[in-house]
Amino acid sequence: MNRISEITKRDILDLFKNGIDIPDLWETKRVTYNYFGRLEEIEFLKRLYDLKSMSSSDSRFPDAGSDIWQHAINNDDYPFCWVFEDERFQLKNGSDEMYLKLICEIFHPTVRSEKGYWKEFHSEINRLLQNDGYELYPAKKISSRDVYGWRIFNPEENKLFIPYSQRNQKALKDKKIALSIKRSTRNQIYKLLEKYNDVYRETDETGWDYDVTTSEKVFNDIHQFYTPKCYNDQKQYVETASLQDFVCYSAPYCVIDVIEFFEKYNRANDFEAQVNAILKLNGIALKLDNGKIVSTFDSQINSSTLDSIQEAGLKELLQEATKYYGEGNLKIAVEKLWDAFERLKTYYSPTLDKKNSINRIIRDMGGNKDPYEELFDKEFHELTAIGNNFRIRHHETTKTDIEDDRYYDYFYKRCLSLISVATLYLDNGEMF
Numbered sequence: 001m002n003r004i005s006e007i008t009k010r011d012i013l014d015l016f017k018n019g020i021d022i023p024d025l026w027e028t029k030r031v032t033y034n035y036f037g038r039l040e041e042i043e044f045l046k047r048l049y050d051l052k053s054m055s056s057s058d059s060r061f062p063d064a065g066s067d068i069w070q071h072a073i074n075n076d077d078y079p080f081c082w083v084f085e086d087e088r089f090q091l092k093n094g095s096d097e098m099y100l101k102l103i104c105e106i107f108h109p110t111v112r113s114e115k116g117y118w119k120e121f122h123s124e125i126n127r128l129l130q131n132d133g134y135e136l137y138p139a140k141k142i143s144s145r146d147v148y149g150w151r152i153f154n155p156e157e158n159k160l161f162i163p164y165s166q167r168n169q170k171a172l173k174d175k176k177i178a179l180s181i182k183r184s185t186r187n188q189i190y191k192l193l194e195k196y197n198d199v200y201r202e203t204d205e206t207g208w209d210y211d212v213t214t215s216e217k218v219f220n221d222i223h224q225f226y227t228p229k230c231y232n233d234q235k236q237y238v239e240t241a242s243l244q245d246f247v248c249y250s251a252p253y254c255v256i257d258v259i260e261f262f263e264k265y266n267r268a269n270d271f272e273a274q275v276n277a278i279l280k281l282n283g284i285a286l287k288l289d290n291g292k293i294v295s296t297f298d299s300q301i302n303s304s305t306l307d308s309i310q311e312a313g314l315k316e317l318l319q320e321a322t323k324y325y326g327e328g329n330l331k332i333a334v335e336k337l338w339d340a341f342e343r344l345k346t347y348y349s350p351t352l353d354k355k356n357s358i359n360r361i362i363r364d365m366g367g368n369k370d371p372y373e374e375l376f377d378k379e380f381h382e383l384t385a386i387g388n389n390f391r392i393r394h395h396e397t398t399k400t401d402i403e404d405d406r407y408y409d410y411f412y413k414r415c416l417s418l419i420s421v422a423t424l425y426l427d428n429g430e431m432f
Helices: 006-018 041-046 064-074 096-106 118-130 155-159 169-173 183-195 214-222 243-248 252-265 271-281 303-307 312-326 330-345 354-366 370-389 406-423
Strands: 020-024 027-031 134-142 145-152 199-203 209-213 229-231 237-239 286-289 292-295
Touching: 006 118, 020 118, 041 064, 096 118, 096 134, 096 145, 118 134, 134 303, 145 303, 145 312, 183 243, 183 252, 183 271, 209 214, 214 243, 214 252, 229 243, 243 252, 252 271, 252 286, 252 292, 271 286, 303 312, 312 330, 312 406, 330 354, 330 370, 330 406, 354 370, 354 406, 370 406
Parallel strands: none
Antiparallel strands: 020 027, 134 145, 199 209, 229 237, 286 292
């Protein structure tokens, strides 16, 4: 896919060549950052490319690795940031996927310089990419540090953060979600939140500086959706501004909302891990994942699944399926997921045709072991038969109607199970 414009690529190249301006007291200062971070340039490129198998642009050398060493290290006569315009690396005129893969690698914990201005460059590059429909996001963690992946950017989802209680309002009202949190667990959560209850210096519209705590910011956010209340000593449900009372003596979903909003403001890398340790220790089937509390039993696309996908069209369909499933619109969720299933089959096209692309996926999943290849081959065929026989796409009028809406949940979960596993093996082969 090619959404990223020449303008955006030129702007990002200019950032690395010329630096960016950041606030510095009453003025601004120009700061720079090497795209290869704390590594040597050739060491960085080896993380993404097999330089020994790539052609040399210098006839004196047998491969790209040798000529890059000569010109970028030994003689140092390549222009700064040459790689972005070298046709061999498919960044200037190649696919979005290859370009985004390199951008994500720039901010990998192994690569980035923690003492450098990587956060400022990450923020500015993300803003530029969002103009073309992509964004970088923390897909997972290594040593409590964010590892970034890329996904389709939906500006509507980023305007206002919707907390757990509001996202699941209907399910909570209909008692489809049963949530209970013991007092001892609440105390553990409160103590953890207090640990991260930081103080911020902010400036109001008159120029007056003032201090505000994380909990105050959180309560302001919650007020956008409902009035924070807790039970007092008389068992009355009354308004509160006390973090301890709200966590320990309110409805269970309020506790979840607070956790999510704290994550929104927290500056530490280990907050998510500590929250999840408490939830797991107390047998609560929830987890904090990329800023949102989700059920450990939910059939949703998780961050690691999305991160392993290097094809934008497939990634977009899976994000849409997740969105509709979360909203309770199972018909559209299943339709999007089946579209993703069909797109998955052609993942290695046009290098391979559809049949050979499917065979390659099954072979990688099965590890060249007949029983597992037969298992996954059967599942691919059966899911294909379901798509051919039932009216999953509602514009197809000649197929069997799905008369019971509860069947959609079955179709969704079955298809998602295969897709989730298959995507874990896509990196076993080179897509590009």
